[in-house]
Amino acid sequence: MYHVLSAHQFDRNQLNQLFRMAEIMEYTAANGGSNLLNGKIMAALFFEPSTRTRFSFESAMMRLGGKVISTENAAQFSSAIKGETLEDSIRVISSYADLIVLRHNEVGAATRAAKVSAVPVINAGDGAGEHPTQSLLDLFTIQKELGSIDNIHIAMVGDLTYGRTVHSLSYMLSRYENVTISFVSPENCPIPQKVKDFLEEQGVTYYEEDDLQTVAEKVDVLYMTRIQKERFPSGEEYLKAAGKYVIDQNVLDRMKQHAIILHPLPRAGEILPEVDEDPRAAYFRQATNGVYIRMALLAYCLGDKRAEAEMEALSKVMG
Amino acid sequence: MYHVLSAHQFDRNQLNQLFRMAEIMEYTAANGGSNLLNGKIMAALFFEPSTRTRFSFESAMMRLGGKVISTENAAQFSSAIKGETLEDSIRVISSYADLIVLRHNEVGAATRAAKVSAVPVINAGDGAGEHPTQSLLDLFTIQKELGSIDNIHIAMVGDLTYGRTVHSLSYMLSRYENVTISFVSPENCPIPQKVKDFLEEQGVTYYEEDDLQTVAEKVDVLYMTRIQKERFPSGEEYLKAAGKYVIDQNVLDRMKQHAIILHPLPRAGEILPEVDEDPRAAYFRQATNGVYIRMALLAYCLGDKRAEAEMEALSKVMG
Amino acid sequence: MYHVLSAHQFDRNQLNQLFRMAEIMEYTAANGGSNLLNGKIMAALFFEPSTRTRFSFESAMMRLGGKVISTENAAQFSSAIKGETLEDSIRVISSYADLIVLRHNEVGAATRAAKVSAVPVINAGDGAGEHPTQSLLDLFTIQKELGSIDNIHIAMVGDLTYGRTVHSLSYMLSRYENVTISFVSPENCPIPQKVKDFLEEQGVTYYEEDDLQTVAEKVDVLYMTRIQKERFPSGEEYLKAAGKYVIDQNVLDRMKQHAIILHPLPRAGEILPEVDEDPRAAYFRQATNGVYIRMALLAYCLGDKRAEAEMEALSKVMG
Known part of the structure; x- marks a missing residue:
C-alpha cells in the first residue's frame, strides 16, 4: 500500500x-x-x-x-x-x-x-x-514550462517565514543540479535559518536579496506568495509588508523572455491583474497542472x- | 462557448x-x-x-x-x-x-x-x-400546463417589490402575445414603477388590484410568492402583510377549472395545505420541471x- | 413503495x-x-x-x-x-x-x-x-461473528438511559430465541422501565448488574456505548460515570474466547486502544458491516x- x-x-x-x-x-x-x-x-x-x-x-x-x-x-x-x-x-x-x-x-x-x-x-x-501535492505540482510546472528543473535560477518572494510551500519547494529543489535560489522578503518574514542550513549542507547556492526589480532581471522563475494578513500584529504593518513586493508591468518588463511567474494562489494583490495576459504569467496553468x-x-x-x-x-x- | x-x-x-x-x-x-x-x-x-x-x-x-x-x-x-x-x-x-x-x-x-x-x-x-433558470422553468410550466403562453391572464400575488422572480417573469411574458397581468400585493410591497414602465413600453396590459377573490375568478395563472419576513420593520407588520393574501379552499372554489396555481417555493403559509391535493395546484410539478x-x-x-x-x-x- | x-x-x-x-x-x-x-x-x-x-x-x-x-x-x-x-x-x-x-x-x-x-x-x-440501520447492522454483526443470534447472552454497558441504539437493540433481540441481556450502567443512567416492561412481556431474561468484570466472564457479546458528556450536570460527575466502565486488557482476559466486543462508535475512552488488536474487538468490522x-x-x-x-x-x- x-x-x-x-x-x-x-x-x-x-x-x-x-x-x-x-x-x-x-x-x-x-x-x-x-x-x-x-x-x-x-x-x-x-x-x-x-x-x-x-x-x-x-x-x-x-x-x-x-x-x-x-x-x-x-x-x-x-x-x-x-x-x-x-x-x-x-x-x-x-x-x-x-x-x-x-x-x-x-x-x-x-x-x-x-x-x-x-x-x-x-x-x-x-x-x-x-x-506535498502542492510542491509536486510546482516542480511539475517548472519542468513543463522550462523543459528542465536543472540549472535554473528561482526567486521566492513574499512571506518566507510562514509560507509552507516555499520551504517544501526549497527542499525539493536540492534534488536537482545547479539550482540557485534568491529569497526576497519583507524584513519581518525572512526565510528561516533551518532552510538555509539545509541548502548549505546540500550545496545549493542561495542569496537573500531586497530589490525585486534587480532579481526579476536574472531569474528563470519568479515564485510569488501571499503575505498572510493574520500573521501581522497590526493592519498597518501588514500593509507595509504586503505592498513592498508587487509584480506589475514594470517588473514584467525587466524579466527574461523565457522566464515564468508562479504563485500557489490565492493571491491578494501581490500580482496585479495587468500581468495576467502575459504568456509568462504561469500561475493559472500551474493550478491546472x-x-x-x-x-x-x-x-x-x-x-x-x-x-x-x-x-x-x-x-x-x-x- | x-x-x-x-x-x-x-x-x-x-x-x-x-x-x-x-x-x-x-x-x-x-x-x-x-x-x-x-x-x-x-x-x-x-x-x-x-x-x-x-x-x-x-x-x-x-x-x-x-x-x-x-x-x-x-x-x-x-x-x-x-x-x-x-x-x-x-x-x-x-x-x-x-x-x-x-x-x-x-x-x-x-x-x-x-x-x-x-x-x-x-x-x-x-x-x-x-x-434565469427559475424564470425559464416558470414559463415552461405555464406552457406545459396550459398549452400556450399567448393569450393568458396571470395574477402575481404577494411581495412584488422584492420578489426577484416576479420581475423576471413580467419581463419575459412581454415576449408573448396578448398577455394580461394583474399585480396583487400588500400596500407596502407593490410592483416597482420600472416594471410598469417596461410593460407599458411593450404594450402589455396590466392592472394593480387589491381583492384576491375577484382576481382569482378571472385568471388562468395565479402566481403566488412568499412575503419575506426579513423585509419588514416589525413582526406585527409582517403578519398583517403575510396574512392578507392566502389561497385556501374559498379561493380555489372561485378559480376557473383550467387555471393553475404556481409558486417558486419555499412557501410560508400563503397557500394552505388543503389546496395541495387539487389538480390546479401546480407548484410541485413546477419544481419538478x-x-x-x-x-x-x-x-x-x-x-x-x-x-x-x-x-x-x-x-x-x-x- | x-x-x-x-x-x-x-x-x-x-x-x-x-x-x-x-x-x-x-x-x-x-x-x-x-x-x-x-x-x-x-x-x-x-x-x-x-x-x-x-x-x-x-x-x-x-x-x-x-x-x-x-x-x-x-x-x-x-x-x-x-x-x-x-x-x-x-x-x-x-x-x-x-x-x-x-x-x-x-x-x-x-x-x-x-x-x-x-x-x-x-x-x-x-x-x-x-x-434503524444502526440496529440492523448491530444484529447483522452478531450473526456474522457468532453464527446465530439465538441463545446468546449479551451485556449492554454504559449510558443506557439516553443510548438510542441500546433500546432499539433490546427490542429487536426479543425476536430471537433464548436471549439473555445484562444491563450494566452507572447509577445515574440506568435502562428505562419501559424497556424492562417490554422485555418482561416478551419473556426475555434480563439482569441489571454492577460489576463489569463478572459480567465479562459470562457473555457472548459485550455491547459498549459512549457516556455522553452533554447529558451530565457537571464535568466531575461525567468523569465519574465515564471512568466507571472501561474495557482494558483485564476485562479482555476474563472474556470467553469466542465472545465479541461491539460499539456503535464514536468511542471516547471506554475501550482502550490496547484492546483494538484483539480478534474479539469487532467494532471496526461492525462499522464496515x-x-x-x-x-x-x-x-x-x-x-x-x-x-x-x-x-x-x-x-x-x-x-
Missing part, C-alpha cells in the same frame, strides 16, 4: 516517473477522461476547509472514472466533536472508501492516519507541516496491473 | 427550442436517464446556500450521466476569505470543471464570472439580480454533435 | 433475508461493486451533521453504481430557515432523487417524510427516536426485477 505523506518521499527518479504520468494524465483529461478508477471511491476528509484543493482532488478522481464522498468541514461536523480520535475516524472511513485525502490542522496528522488506515492516505496539507499531478498520484495509489498497462499504452500513443 | 446569464438572452424562438428540449429531457429522465454528459464535470459553486437550487442542478447533471463537484457555502469556506477575487476563483475552478453553476450574493457576479471563465457559466441567482429545464440548459452548454443527434433521435421517438 | 422507518418493521423472516442480501453485498463490494443502481440518485438530506452515517450511506449507494446529492447541514442552509415545512422540502426533493436518506433532530420526522414523499425514504436517525446493510436496503428499496435476478445469481455463485 502506497501513501503520499511528504514531497520528500520521492527521489529524483520517482519524480521523473510521476511527471511523465502527469503528462499522460493531461492527455487523458483532454481526451474525455478514463475509466481507470471506475468503481473506486475517494473520501475527501477536510478537517479545515479548502475548496480549491478539495475540488482539484475530486476533479482528478472523477476524470479517472472514480467517485467521491466528501466533507467540507469535518472538524465542525464530525465525531471529532464527540471526542473521537483521528485514528478512529480514519479506521472507520477507510472501510467506506478505497483512498482517503486528508486535510488537517495538526502537523503529522497524515502520518498518524496512514499508520491505522486500511487504504492509501494522501496528505492534502497538515497544518504548518507539509502539502494540480489536477494532472493528483490524477497521477491517485492512479499510482489505486491503480492495478490494468492501470499500468493502460498507462504504458497511452505513453506510446503520445510518443 | 455558451453562458446562461439572464432570462432575457433567450428570444421567443430560442425559448421554444429550449422548452422542446426540456420535454425531451423529461422523457429521458423517465426512461432511466442518459449518458449524454458522461465524462463531464459540473462545479456547483454556491457563495450562499440554496440546497433546493443546488440539488436541482446536481440532479439534472447526474440524470445526463455527468459528475459534480460541489460547495454548499463557498463564501464561508473558500479562498474568498483570504481576499481572492471572484475572477481568480473562477479562473482556477474553470480548470477543474467543464461548466460552472454560480450562486452569488452580488448583482452581476455571473456576468463577471463569464468574462474570465474558460468554461460555460450558468447563473443560479446573483443577489437581487437575476435567477426545474430539473428538465436545467437538463436542457446543461445539454445545450456542454453538448456536442453526438448530443444534437441524440436529441433529434429522441424527438422523433417522442413524436 | 418501500420505506425503512423503524427496525421494528422487519420480522424475523425479513431480517434473515436482509442479512443474506447483506452478505451478497459484501461479496459484491469485495469484487469491484455492481451496476445495480446505475442511473439512480440518492439524496442524503441531513438536518443535523453525521459525517460517518452519511459517508456510509453514500459509499453504499456508490458501490452499487448509484449517484448522490448531499447536504451536510440542511437545518442551517436550507429553506427550513425561510419557514418551509419538512413536508414541502420532501415533496420537492423527491422530484430530484429516486430515494431520500433523512437525518433529522425531531422524533417521527422520517414517518412524516414518508407520508408525502414520491420516492422511498430511509430513516438515518430521527432525534431521540430511531436509527454498516455499508453492506445499507447496500442491501438501497437495493431493496430501489431494485427492480433485474436486481432480484442478479441477487439470485450472486447467491448461487457464493454457494
Whole structure:
C-alpha cells in the first residue's frame, strides 16, 4: 500500500516517473477522461476547509472514472466533536472508501492516519507541516514550462517565514543540479535559518536579496506568495509588508523572455491583474497542472496491473 | 462557448427550442436517464446556500450521466476569505470543471464570472439580480400546463417589490402575445414603477388590484410568492402583510377549472395545505420541471454533435 | 413503495433475508461493486451533521453504481430557515432523487417524510427516536461473528438511559430465541422501565448488574456505548460515570474466547486502544458491516426485477 505523506518521499527518479504520468494524465483529461478508477471511491476528509484543493482532488478522481464522498468541514461536523480520535475516524472511513485525502490542522496528522488506515492516505496539507501535492505540482510546472528543473535560477518572494510551500519547494529543489535560489522578503518574514542550513549542507547556492526589480532581471522563475494578513500584529504593518513586493508591468518588463511567474494562489494583490495576459504569467496553468499531478498520484495509489498497462499504452500513443 | 446569464438572452424562438428540449429531457429522465454528459464535470459553486437550487442542478447533471463537484457555502469556506477575487476563483475552478453553476450574493457576479471563465457559466441567482433558470422553468410550466403562453391572464400575488422572480417573469411574458397581468400585493410591497414602465413600453396590459377573490375568478395563472419576513420593520407588520393574501379552499372554489396555481417555493403559509391535493395546484410539478429545464440548459452548454443527434433521435421517438 | 422507518418493521423472516442480501453485498463490494443502481440518485438530506452515517450511506449507494446529492447541514442552509415545512422540502426533493436518506433532530420526522414523499425514504436517525440501520447492522454483526443470534447472552454497558441504539437493540433481540441481556450502567443512567416492561412481556431474561468484570466472564457479546458528556450536570460527575466502565486488557482476559466486543462508535475512552488488536474487538468490522446493510436496503428499496435476478445469481455463485 502506497501513501503520499511528504514531497520528500520521492527521489529524483520517482519524480521523473510521476511527471511523465502527469503528462499522460493531461492527455487523458483532454481526451474525455478514463475509466481507470471506475468503481473506486475517494473520501475527501477536510478537517479545515479548502475548496480549491478539495475540488482539484475530486476533479482528478472523477476524470479517472472514480467517485467521491466528501466533507467540507469535518472538524465542525464530525465525531471529532464527540471526542473521537483521528485514528478512529480514519479506521472507520477507510472501510467506506478505497483512498482517503486528508486535510488537517495538526502537523503529522497524515502520518498518524496512514499508520491505522486500511487504504492509501494522501496528505492534502497538515497544518504548518507539509502539502506535498502542492510542491509536486510546482516542480511539475517548472519542468513543463522550462523543459528542465536543472540549472535554473528561482526567486521566492513574499512571506518566507510562514509560507509552507516555499520551504517544501526549497527542499525539493536540492534534488536537482545547479539550482540557485534568491529569497526576497519583507524584513519581518525572512526565510528561516533551518532552510538555509539545509541548502548549505546540500550545496545549493542561495542569496537573500531586497530589490525585486534587480532579481526579476536574472531569474528563470519568479515564485510569488501571499503575505498572510493574520500573521501581522497590526493592519498597518501588514500593509507595509504586503505592498513592498508587487509584480506589475514594470517588473514584467525587466524579466527574461523565457522566464515564468508562479504563485500557489490565492493571491491578494501581490500580482496585479495587468500581468495576467502575459504568456509568462504561469500561475493559472500551474493550478491546472494540480489536477494532472493528483490524477497521477491517485492512479499510482489505486491503480492495478490494468492501470499500468493502460498507462504504458497511452505513453506510446503520445510518443 | 455558451453562458446562461439572464432570462432575457433567450428570444421567443430560442425559448421554444429550449422548452422542446426540456420535454425531451423529461422523457429521458423517465426512461432511466442518459449518458449524454458522461465524462463531464459540473462545479456547483454556491457563495450562499440554496440546497433546493443546488440539488436541482446536481440532479439534472447526474440524470445526463455527468459528475459534480460541489460547495454548499463557498463564501464561508473558500479562498474568498483570504481576499481572492471572484475572477481568480473562477479562473482556477474553470480548470477543474467543464461548466460552472454560480450562486452569488452580488448583482452581476455571473456576468463577471463569464468574462474570465474558460468554461460555460450558468447563473443560479446573483443577489437581487437575476435567477434565469427559475424564470425559464416558470414559463415552461405555464406552457406545459396550459398549452400556450399567448393569450393568458396571470395574477402575481404577494411581495412584488422584492420578489426577484416576479420581475423576471413580467419581463419575459412581454415576449408573448396578448398577455394580461394583474399585480396583487400588500400596500407596502407593490410592483416597482420600472416594471410598469417596461410593460407599458411593450404594450402589455396590466392592472394593480387589491381583492384576491375577484382576481382569482378571472385568471388562468395565479402566481403566488412568499412575503419575506426579513423585509419588514416589525413582526406585527409582517403578519398583517403575510396574512392578507392566502389561497385556501374559498379561493380555489372561485378559480376557473383550467387555471393553475404556481409558486417558486419555499412557501410560508400563503397557500394552505388543503389546496395541495387539487389538480390546479401546480407548484410541485413546477419544481419538478426545474430539473428538465436545467437538463436542457446543461445539454445545450456542454453538448456536442453526438448530443444534437441524440436529441433529434429522441424527438422523433417522442413524436 | 418501500420505506425503512423503524427496525421494528422487519420480522424475523425479513431480517434473515436482509442479512443474506447483506452478505451478497459484501461479496459484491469485495469484487469491484455492481451496476445495480446505475442511473439512480440518492439524496442524503441531513438536518443535523453525521459525517460517518452519511459517508456510509453514500459509499453504499456508490458501490452499487448509484449517484448522490448531499447536504451536510440542511437545518442551517436550507429553506427550513425561510419557514418551509419538512413536508414541502420532501415533496420537492423527491422530484430530484429516486430515494431520500433523512437525518433529522425531531422524533417521527422520517414517518412524516414518508407520508408525502414520491420516492422511498430511509430513516438515518430521527432525534431521540430511531436509527434503524444502526440496529440492523448491530444484529447483522452478531450473526456474522457468532453464527446465530439465538441463545446468546449479551451485556449492554454504559449510558443506557439516553443510548438510542441500546433500546432499539433490546427490542429487536426479543425476536430471537433464548436471549439473555445484562444491563450494566452507572447509577445515574440506568435502562428505562419501559424497556424492562417490554422485555418482561416478551419473556426475555434480563439482569441489571454492577460489576463489569463478572459480567465479562459470562457473555457472548459485550455491547459498549459512549457516556455522553452533554447529558451530565457537571464535568466531575461525567468523569465519574465515564471512568466507571472501561474495557482494558483485564476485562479482555476474563472474556470467553469466542465472545465479541461491539460499539456503535464514536468511542471516547471506554475501550482502550490496547484492546483494538484483539480478534474479539469487532467494532471496526461492525462499522464496515454498516455499508453492506445499507447496500442491501438501497437495493431493496430501489431494485427492480433485474436486481432480484442478479441477487439470485450472486447467491448461487457464493454457494
